[in-house]
Amino acid sequence: MIDENKVAHTPELVLTDYLVSTLEKIFDPVPVPIILLDKDCKVKMINRVFANYLEFPKEEIIGKEVREVDKNSRFPYVFKTKKAEIAWKHKFENGHTGIVHRIPVLDEQGEVVYGFGMVLFEDLEEFKDIINKNKLLESELHLYKKQLQKIQGAKYSWETIVGQSEKMVQAKYMSRRAAQTNSNVLLLGKSGTGKELFAHAIHNGSLRKHAPFVKVNCAAIPAELLESELFGYEEGAFTGAKKGGKVGKFQLANGGSIFLDEIGDMPLKMQAKLLRVLQEQEIEKVGSNNTIKVDVRVISATNQDLLELAKQGEFREDLYYRLNVMTIGIPTLNEREGDIEVLTEKLIKKVSKEIGKYVDKISPKAMEYLRAHNWPGNVRELENVLERAINLVEGDTIMPVHLPVYITKKEITDTAYNGNIRSLKSIIEETEKEAIVRTLEYTKGNKLQTAKILNISRSSLYDKIEKYCIE
Numbered sequence: 001m002i003d004e005n006k007v008a009h010t011p012e013l014v015l016t017d018y019l020v021s022t023l024e025k026i027f028d029p030v031p032v033p034i035i036l037l038d039k040d041c042k043v044k045m046i047n048r049v050f051a052n053y054l055e056f057p058k059e060e061i062i063g064k065e066v067r068e069v070d071k072n073s074r075f076p077y078v079f080k081t082k083k084a085e086i087a088w089k090h091k092f093e094n095g096h097t098g099i100v101h102r103i104p105v106l107d108e109q110g111e112v113v114y115g116f117g118m119v120l121f122e123d124l125e126e127f128k129d130i131i132n133k134n135k136l137l138e139s140e141l142h143l144y145k146k147q148l149q150k151i152q153g154a155k156y157s158w159e160t161i162v163g164q165s166e167k168m169v170q171a172k173y174m175s176r177r178a179a180q181t182n183s184n185v186l187l188l189g190k191s192g193t194g195k196e197l198f199a200h201a202i203h204n205g206s207l208r209k210h211a212p213f214v215k216v217n218c219a220a221i222p223a224e225l226l227e228s229e230l231f232g233y234e235e236g237a238f239t240g241a242k243k244g245g246k247v248g249k250f251q252l253a254n255g256g257s258i259f260l261d262e263i264g265d266m267p268l269k270m271q272a273k274l275l276r277v278l279q280e281q282e283i284e285k286v287g288s289n290n291t292i293k294v295d296v297r298v299i300s301a302t303n304q305d306l307l308e309l310a311k312q313g314e315f316r317e318d319l320y321y322r323l324n325v326m327t328i329g330i331p332t333l334n335e336r337e338g339d340i341e342v343l344t345e346k347l348i349k350k351v352s353k354e355i356g357k358y359v360d361k362i363s364p365k366a367m368e369y370l371r372a373h374n375w376p377g378n379v380r381e382l383e384n385v386l387e388r389a390i391n392l393v394e395g396d397t398i399m400p401v402h403l404p405v406y407i408t409k410k411e412i413t414d415t416a417y418n419g420n421i422r423s424l425k426s427i428i429e430e431t432e433k434e435a436i437v438r439t440l441e442y443t444k445g446n447k448l449q450t451a452k453i454l455n456i457s458r459s460s461l462y463d464k465i466e467k468y469c470i471e
């Protein structure tokens with residue numbers, strides 16, 4: 001950027017005819033309009049493109065006072081103030097509007113010896129075009145940066161993790177401490193409690209925050225693809241392998257963090273390979289004998305009891321200890337006293353902004369229902385309930401009528417105890433049926449998710465659905 005307050009200084013320089021004709025030879029072929037004035041504001045040199053722009057024969061301009069050529073010229077003023085005018089909009093006498101520089105050149109005593117002028121953009125439209133293109137490029141860049149961050153960056157920080165309950169404060173404290181170390185972290189918590197949020201925050205709060213954060217859902221990738229997904233493959237490693245091979249998630253996360261979600265679902269064979277990577281800090285692509293050094297911090301998460309899985313032979317105990325250098329337990333929503341209110345307030349704002357509706361209140365009765373519910377699906381369930389409610393609201397307040405029946409008709413469960421004189425078995429069965437019906441309602445009939453939330457196997461869920469004749 002040129003500083004307008006800094007004018008050009010030159011040691012004593014006489015614009016001899018010889019010098020002027022040399023400058024003319026230099027600047028005449030240059031396609032940028034350039035003009036040189038002597039200390040009396042008379043034109044000493046003008047190049048051809050400038051003369052054409054002013055629509056004057058070049059020879060007629062030389063020796064004229066600048067205002068005889070362009071009566072709007074500010075050069076006399078610039079010579080008076082001795083201050084350069086950089087990138088000024090200027091309307092020439094012939095109607096052209098351009099962007100110009102006017103620079104007075106001073107000698108060592110600070111007196112103007114000559115003036116240098118040039119037209120930066122001959123046409124304002126051209127300038128506007130460049131500005132617009134620049135704006136467009138800037139907004140595209142912004143978009144790509146955001147997308148890149150979405151793909152490989154961490155979105156959340158501790159500030160975005162809502163919760164003031166004792167258990168939540170403790171979890172945040174532990175994760176802040178974990179972030180300061182380079183150790184692997186294991187996040188334990190039921191589905192929808194916010195484990196992923198914590199993984200993002202740990203990465204964002206660590207020294208690795210400027211490097212990638214890469215997420216892998218171990219349960220969502222078929223076992224036979226997991227290895228190439230994690231470690232990549234060489235060209236021709238197997239039929240159907242892409243030309244040029246593929247870079248694995250560990251390599252993508254190099255220098256940063258990898259978030260292995262649902263680690264409990266990782267097949268045993270892969271667990272052995274992961275253990276080797278954690279021990280050696282190097283990976284081997286599928287179909288390659290070469291090793292590649294990687295520096296990655298592993299943050300893993302599960303809603304399963306890994307030690308129990310280890311007892312059953314489904315999870316390697318040695319891997320468990322490798323992953324579990326720091327454990328952070330994320331509490332269920334039920335255990336987070338007082339958090340329903342703050343979360344509800346925050347989520348209403350977030351969801352209504354996403355949906356584009358102006359809902360910002362919840363009635364005391366509706367809030368009471370939310371407080372009384374036991375939230376098997378945790379914060380994710382609360383978010384879904386509020387999203388559904390905001391979609392239904394016509395004013396700006398969520399009322400009980402906007403909440404799902406399974407939340408407002410809590411007394412249904414209470415009927416299980418009505419009459420009292422019933423066998424324990426029938427009470428348990430009725431409660432069990434009720435829990436399944438409600439969870440199916442919440443998951444919109446998704447049996448896999450229902451089984452997960454209720455912490456039972458899918459086959460056991462099917463047996464119970466049949467037993468209780470649930471539609």
Ligand SMILES: Nc1ncnc2c1ncn2[C@@H]1O[C@H](COP(=O)(O)OP(=O)(O)OP(=O)(O)O)[C@@H](O)[C@H]1O
Pocket residue numbers: 160161162163189190191192193194195196197198261303343379380383
């Ligand atoms: N403390 C919180 N503050 C704000 N939003 C939260 C909080 N906890 C969870 N959420 C929101 O709840 C949803 C579920 O969170 P997240 O995906 O992190 O849960 P999870 O424990 O990783 O679930 P799963 O085990 O099913 O993968 C997300 O939309 C997240 O934004």
